[in-house]
Amino acid sequence: MLIVDDHRGFRAWARAFxxxxxxxVVGEAADGAEAISAVRHLRPEVVLLDVHLPDLDGFEVARxxxxxxxxxxxxxxxxxxxxxxxQRVSEAGVHGFITKVELSGETLHALVGGGA
Amino acid sequence: xxxxxWAVLAVAVGLAGAALLFIVxxxxxxxxxxxxxxxxxxxxxxLAFLVYVLLGALIVRRRPGxxxxxxxxxxxxxxLLWVFTWQYASSGLLARPGSLAGAxxxxxxxxxxxxxxxxxxxTFLLQVFPDGxxxxxxxxxxxxxTVVALGVWLFTWATVPEPLGSFPQVDNPAxxxxxxxxxxxxxxxxxxxxxxxxxxxLIIRYRRSxxxxxxxxxxxxxxxxxxxxxxxxxxIGSEGWRPAEVAAEVLFPVAVAAVPAAAFVAIFKHDLxxxxxxxxxxxxxxxxxxxxxxxxVAVVAGVGAAVGAAGELSLGLAVLATAVVAVVxxxxxxxxxxxxxxxVYGPQATPYQVLAEFxxxxxxxxxxxxxxxxxxxxxxxxxxxxxxxxxLVVGGELHRAAAWPPQPGRxxxxxxxxxxxxxxxxxxxxxxxxHGELLGAVALHMPPGRSLTPTERxxxxxxxxxxxxxxxxxxxxxxVKESRQRLxxxxxxxxxxxERDLHDGVQQRLVTLALVLKTAxxxxxxxxxxxxxxxxxxxxxxxxxxxxxxxxxxRGIHPAIVTEGGLVAALEALAERAPLPVxxxxxxxxxxxxxxxxxxxxxxxxxxxxAAKHAGATLxxxxxxxxxxxxxxxxxxxxxxxxxxxxxxxxxxxxxRVAALGGSLHIDSPAGDGTRLxxxxxxxxx
Numbered sequence: 093m094l095i096v097d098d099h100r101g102f103r104a105w106a107r108a109f110x111x112x113x114x115x116x117v118v119g120e121a122a123d124g125a126e127a128i129s130a131v132r133h134l135r136p137e138v139v140l141l142d143v144h145l146p147d148l149d150g151f152e153v154a155r156x157x158x159x160x161x162x163x164x165x166x167x168x169x170x171x172x173x174x175x176x177x178x179q180r181v182s183e184a185g186v187h188g189f190i191t192k193v194e195l196s197g198e199t200l201h202a203l204v205g206g207g208a
Numbered sequence: 209x210x211x212x213x214w215a216v217l218a219v220a221v222g223l224a225g226a227a228l229l230f231i232v233x234x235x236x237x238x239x240x241x242x243x244x245x246x247x248x249x250x251x252x253x254x255l256a257f258l259v260y261v262l263l264g265a266l267i268v269r270r271r272p273g274x275x276x277x278x279x280x281x282x283x284x285x286x287x288l289l290w291v292f293t294w295q296y297a298s299s300g301l302l303a304r305p306g307s308l309a310g311a312x313x314x315x316x317x318x319x320x321x322x323x324x325x326x327x328x329x330x331t332f333l334l335q336v337f338p339d340g341x342x343x344x345x346x347x348x349x350x351x352x353x354t355v356v357a358l359g360v361w362l363f364t365w366a367t368v369p370e371p372l373g374s375f376p377q378v379d380n381p382a383x384x385x386x387x388x389x390x391x392x393x394x395x396x397x398x399x400x401x402x403x404x405x406x407x408x409x410l411i412i413r414y415r416r417s418x419x420x421x422x423x424x425x426x427x428x429x430x431x432x433x434x435x436x437x438x439x440x441x442x443x444i445g446s447e448g449w450r451p452a453e454v455a456a457e458v459l460f461p462v463a464v465a466a467v468p469a470a471a472f473v474a475i476f477k478h479d480l481x482x483x484x485x486x487x488x489x490x491x492x493x494x495x496x497x498x499x500x501x502x503x504x505v506a507v508v509a510g511v512g513a514a515v516g517a518a519g520e521l522s523l524g525l526a527v528l529a530t531a532v533v534a535v536v537x538x539x540x541x542x543x544x545x546x547x548x549x550x551x552v553y554g555p556q557a558t559p560y561q562v563l564a565e566f567x568x569x570x571x572x573x574x575x576x577x578x579x580x581x582x583x584x585x586x587x588x589x590x591x592x593x594x595x596x597x598x599x600l601v602v603g604g605e606l607h608r609a610a611a612w613p614p615q616p617g618r619x620x621x622x623x624x625x626x627x628x629x630x631x632x633x634x635x636x637x638x639x640x641x642x643h644g645e646l647l648g649a650v651a652l653h654m655p656p657g658r659s660l661t662p663t664e665r666x667x668x669x670x671x672x673x674x675x676x677x678x679x680x681x682x683x684x685x686x687x688v689k690e691s692r693q694r695l696x697x698x699x700x701x702x703x704x705x706x707e708r709d710l711h712d713g714v715q716q717r718l719v720t721l722a723l724v725l726k727t728a729x730x731x732x733x734x735x736x737x738x739x740x741x742x743x744x745x746x747x748x749x750x751x752x753x754x755x756x757x758x759x760x761x762x763r764g765i766h767p768a769i770v771t772e773g774g775l776v777a778a779l780e781a782l783a784e785r786a787p788l789p790v791x792x793x794x795x796x797x798x799x800x801x802x803x804x805x806x807x808x809x810x811x812x813x814x815x816x817x818x819a820a821k822h823a824g825a826t827l828x829x830x831x832x833x834x835x836x837x838x839x840x841x842x843x844x845x846x847x848x849x850x851x852x853x854x855x856x857x858x859x860x861x862x863x864x865r866v867a868a869l870g871g872s873l874h875i876d877s878p879a880g881d882g883t884r885l886x887x888x889x890x891x892x893x894x
Contacts, residue, residue, distance in 0.1 A: 099716050099720070101716075101717075101720045101750075102716060102719060102720050102723065105720050105723040105724050105727060106723055108723075108727050109723050109726055109727040109730070112727055112730040112731065113730065144711075171711060171715045171716060171719050172711070192719040192722075192723075193718075193719055193722045195723070196726065
């Protein structure tokens with residue numbers, strides 16, 4: 093799994109938590125460009141992608157990742173709720189959306205499988 | 209002078225009336241006509257000379273210092289006296305010999321007074337038209353020559369010791385033997401030369417003139433050629449050459465009529481001497497007097513004849529005539545006034561109507577959406593312009609705020625400070641100022657080949673003077689509207705910023721906190737207790753940071769320290785927390801109204817933030833003083849300068865806040881030389 097979020101604290105604790113839940117986190121990225129580059133090098137199966145990033149937004153990163161060969165499963169995360177984004181999430185062609193406070197091995201498993 | 213002028217007019221009308229009476233009463237065939245062609249032409253000449261006098265009186269009344277009016281008056285008077293004395297003498301000496309006393313003296317007067325009439329009209333009038341002065345000092349010799357020529361002409365004709373030219377049966381009663389030795393044609397020749405020189409001076413004046421003056425002179429210059437040619441023809445014709453004699457017979461009356469006719473064109477078509485209002489009223493009064501007289505005569509004579517009381521003025525008829533006049537007077541007056549205005553001003557509204565209506569309408573409207581299109585329409589109505597525009601000065605630019613006919617789009621042009629014309633497209637532009645400050649301009653596009661008459665120029669200047677207040681009001685209203693919009697926009701922006709701060713700060717920290725606690729929960733019973741305790745410690749740290757973040761945010765929403773501790777304590781706290789050294793000189797003001805305290809707090813906070821964040825300053829100073837009922841706040845730094853209250857910026861929002869309190873914010877921030885914010889806020893002493 094690759095964790096993409098611009099808050100270092102969140103990335104660190106998300107990694108610790110998800111590893112405790114049985115996921116293998118292969119890398120972290122702080123913005124959209126770094127995320128695309130990391131996906132090409134690390135080939136993760138799942139990308140946990142924050143909607144708000146300093147350069148590209150999560151929707152745009154998801155669109156570009158979908159064009160990569162053998163695309164990873166993308167799960168959008170945000171501290172906002174799904175309704176705040178209207179139709180954008182359903183139109184983004186991603187595997188799912190989880191608010192950050194709901195993030196857990198269980199919710200992730202329901203969307204992409206894996207975990208402990 | 210008014211009474212004197214009426215007396216002059218009465219004498220002139222009396223002379224003309226008497227002359228006409230003699231012409232009508234003299235049996236045809238007994239006396240040759242004065243003009244040599246017909247008695248009808250004699251009558252027409254009398255009316256033309258009366259016009260000289262009336263025109264002279266009008267001009268003298270309006271421009272007493274202008275010689276043109278006096279020359280018309282003197283010339284017309286002399287000519288009327290000439291015709292009258294000639295007719296009187298003809299009647300008393302030829303038609304009914306011995307019937308009139310003083311006929312011989314009248315004959316003598318008619319012999320020389322003609323020199324006064326034609327002498328003035330065909331020489332000095334041409335030399336000083338239209339401004340009453342010679343074209344230049346170099347024409348003075350011509351003027352002196354004219355004085356001499358007219359003097360010789362008048363003197364020799366008055367004193368030649370022979371029978372009178374027109375009345376050979378009368379020996380000149382003032383004959384002087386010595387004059388008889390002079391050439392009898394000398395005075396006439398000098399006069400003709402003076403006329404030719406005078407016509408030349410007018411033509412040269414015309415060629416040198418420009419603009420309105422050129423149009424005013426044009427017809428007069430054409431007319432000036434006629435007397436010169438006519439008099440040369442008269443001179444040659446008197447030598448017996450028949451074609452010249454015939455030409456003189458035609459040209460002379462034409463020249464006599466052409467001079468006042470050309471003056472009329474200059475006065476009424478090209479607004480010479482500002483006679484438009486006088487003439488419009490004169491026409492109205494003249495027509496009304498004629499109408500009343502007509503009705504009176506018709507009723508008294510017509511009805512009187514029908515009932516057999518012709519010639520007697522019965523009380524009943526007088527009452528009937530008065531009643532008819534009373535009933536028709538008002539509607540007829542309005543109609544005649546309208547016609548007179550149309551005659552003088554053409555199809556457009558009179559300047560006075562435009563100004564009156566403009567003042568009335570502008571008094572009751574403040575909205576830019578109404579006032580400026582109306583202003584554009586008024587100017588078009590009053591000047592006959594095909595297109596008018598009203599431009600407003602907004603922030604160093606001219607904006608086209610309204611146009612007539614209405615045009616879409618809001619055009620702008622830069623305002624140049626070099627004194628060059630505001631706008632180059634329109635044919636006329638007049639600036640609108642209020643207390644000397646340039647607020648805008650009114651621009652006109654005139655039809656091709658048509659320019660503004662002096663009356664229209666004055667109207668435009670008057671409208672511009674009144675429009676100053678209107679544009680000032682419109683601008684105030686616009687400024688208030690824009691300031692309100694900026695305040696609403698600033699409020700919206702502030703809410704957006706708050707939402708962003710909550711999302712990026714507190715919310716992220718709480719999300720992380722949830723993750724930390726969930727991690728701790730998964731570690732309980734699985735990892736060593738000290739690791740679980742460390743994770744819970746991390747959660748506590750995250751909570752502490754979140755609280756600090758919340759406190760910072762709530763200070764941004766409303767600085768509680770201002771309301772709780774007062775402005776001075778709040779500013780001291782700001783200075784302490786500032787990321788750069790701050791020298792504060794704060795006069796203890798006591799508690800001030802809350803909106804003022806909050807505004808001052810934000811102003812100082814913004815100034816210090818900018819100094820540290822954008823200006824790279826090493827020191828800032830904050831001063832608070834009271835000065836003449838105002839609170840003066842100064843925040844200065846030694847940074848890079850170049851601060852601007854650009855739209856949407858914090859400084860622009862502060863300027864609006866200060867303006868909302870009736871104060872003003874001055875930003876002095878030259879590049880490389882620090883920034884100085886100085887706000888003055890009205891604040892009554894406690």
